[in-house]
Amino acid sequence: MQDLQKVSGFMGDLTPSATLAIAAMAKSLKQQGMDVVSLSAGEPDFDTPEVIKRACIDALNQGKVYYTPASGLMELKQAIVEKFAADNNIKTSVNQVVIAPGAKFSVFSAIAALCGPGDEVIIPAPYWLSYPEMVKATGAKVVAVETKAENNYELTAEQLEAAITPNTKLLILTTPSNPTGAVYRKETLEAIARVAVVRNIMVLADEIYEKLVYDANAPHISIASLNPEIADLTITCNGFSKTYSMTGWRLGYLTAPLWLAKRIIAFQSHSTSNPTTFVQWAGITALKEASADVERMRKAFAERRDLIYNLISEIDGVKCIRPQGAFYLFCDISSFGLKSDEFCERLLAEEMLAVIPGKGFGADGCIRLSYACSESMIREAARRLAKFCAALRK
C-alpha cells in the first residue's frame, strides 16, 4: 500500500510560521489568566481608522458583495497606480497591479510565478522568516547572505555580486526591514540596482513598512524609483496591514513588469480569486483619506521606538541597533551563550515574556522584540528582560 503521508512535491514540507505560532501561544496563555507580556507579533495595537471601517460598512450596505476580477477591483488598482506615482515615484499601470488577500500572498504569488526548481533566490539575512519557506515551496533554492549589524544590516553590492550564479533569478529586499528595523540607504540601493541590471536578475522589493520610518536622515526609498532599467526588473509589494492597522482585513498588492503580472494573475485566478470585495472598497478610502491617521500612528511608533531602544540597550549583554523603521528591535543575545530558541523558551517560562527567537530569521544569536504595543507593555517587558538577563549572568 502506498504511504499516503509521504511528502511529495514541495508544498507539503514547510515549517509553520514561528511569528504567528508564538503570538497565538502568548494570546492563549493570556486567555488562561497568565500574566504574559507579548512582544511577539508584528501587529499594530491600534484599531483600524474609523473612516476605513465606515467605507467598508457603506460598501456592504451598497451590495458590493460579488466577485471582482481575480487581480482586484479596477477602482482600487487605479488608486494604487496613483499611490505608487505619488509616494514612491514608481510609474506603473492598472495592468501591472495585482491585488491579493494580504501582502504575504502578494509576495508568495510573485515568487511562485517567477521561480521553480533549478532557480536560486538570494535572501539577505536576517530575513522575514516566511521568505525561505515560500521559496522552498516553489522548489527553488534559498541562498541566504549574512548581513552585519555594523553595516546597518544592509546587503552590499559586493556581497550580492559574489552570491550571484548563472541560476540566480531573484533577490528579495525588505526596506524598512522585518526583523532588523533597518532602512536601506540610497547609495546602497543604487549599488544593488547596478548589479541587478548588469547581472540581469529580478528584485522583489517588500515595502510593507514604508510609512513607518522615524528619522529624517533615513527616508524610505523604493528601488524601482531609481531608474527605468531597475524598474523593469522589480516587483514592488505592499499592503494595508501595518500602515493602516488592518492586519485582519487581509489586503495587499504588488506591481510587476507586465509579463510577470500576467502570470501572477493566472496563478491567483486559480488559487484565491479576488480579495474580499468590500475590503477592497475600504482600501480605496484608506489610500485616499487616512493619511492623518497614518501619521498619528507613525508618531506613536516613533516614541515607542525611542523608549524600547533606550531601555533595552541599557541591559548588560544585550546589543541592538537603533531601528529606523518598521516596529521591531533586533537584539544580539549571543553573549549569554544560549541558542535563541532556548533563550526565548526560558524567557517565557521564567518571566512570562514572549519574544521571537532569531533562528527563524536566520540569526540564531538574536531575538526580535515587536514594539507595536503600549508604552506600559514596553516598560514591563524591558523590566522582565533585564531581570532574566541579570539572572543568566550570575
Ligand code: PMP
Ligand atoms: N512582508 C513583511 C516583511 C511582513 O513583516 C509581513 C507581516 N505581516 C508581510 C509581508 C505580510 O503582511 P500581510 O500579509 O498581513 O499583508
Ligand code: GLU
Ligand atoms: N509579519 C508579522 C511578523 O513578522 C506578522 C506575522 C507574520 O505574518 O509572520 O510578526
